Amino acid sequence: MQKSIITTLIATAIFSATPSFAAEQTNMMIMDAWVRAAPPSAKVQAAFFTVMNHSNQTIVLTDVEAQGFGRSELHLSAKKDGMMTMQKQQKVTIPANTIFQFKPGSYHVMLLEPNKIAAPGELVNVSFTLLNGEKISAQMPVKRDNSKNKMDHSEMDHSDIEHN
Numbered sequence: 001m002q003k004s005i006i007t008t009l010i011a012t013a014i015f016s017a018t019p020s021f022a023a024e025q026t027n028m029m030i031m032d033a034w035v036r037a038a039p040p041s042a043k044v045q046a047a048f049f050t051v052m053n054h055s056n057q058t059i060v061l062t063d064v065e066a067q068g069f070g071r072s073e074l075h076l077s078a079k080k081d082g083m084m085t086m087q088k089q090q091k092v093t094i095p096a097n098t099i100f101q102f103k104p105g106s107y108h109v110m111l112l113e114p115n116k117i118a119a120p121g122e123l124v125n126v127s128f129t130l131l132n133g134e135k136i137s138a139q140m141p142v143k144r145d146n147s148k149n150k151m152d153h154s155e156m157d158h159s160d161i162e163h164n
């Protein structure tokens with residue numbers, strides 16, 4: 001993994017006309033990550049976490065994949081006409097020197113096509129691809145949602161909404 005990152009950075013430095021990311025490895029941390037527990041029959045799970053961008057440059061997440069899931073997507077939830085909806089994002093931009101939250105009702109990672117729904121206590125390895133080609137991954141523990149309005153949100157986010 002380490003080697004492939006270095007190779008990517010070198011390749012970027014040589015071939016990119018605008019090597020703005022090539023000078024240093026992306027200084028990004030993923031904190032407080034968790035995957036929301038779901039019934040074994042669920043079709044999707046959502047992952048939440050905090051991204052700390054410790055650099056003076058924008059970080060752009062362009063893709064995400066998770067072990068044990070056929071497909072994963074960057075999503076944004078929003079309230080529209082009193083209904084919670086969510087949309088796939090082609091990218092998520094983390095401004096320089098910012099703490100950016102993926103949280104219920106907002107940005108999240110949608111884990112689709114589970115081999116089997118991840119149970120509380122298990123870890124899901126989630127890996128992000130950045131615009132500069134770098135990959136950053138995190139182990140995200142599965143936890144039950146303790147928020148007050150979990151019923152509303154978990155049901156709406158995961159059962160009533162179509163994913164395409």
Ligand SMILES: [Cu+2]
Nearest residue numbers: 075086108110
């Ligand atoms: Cu979603």
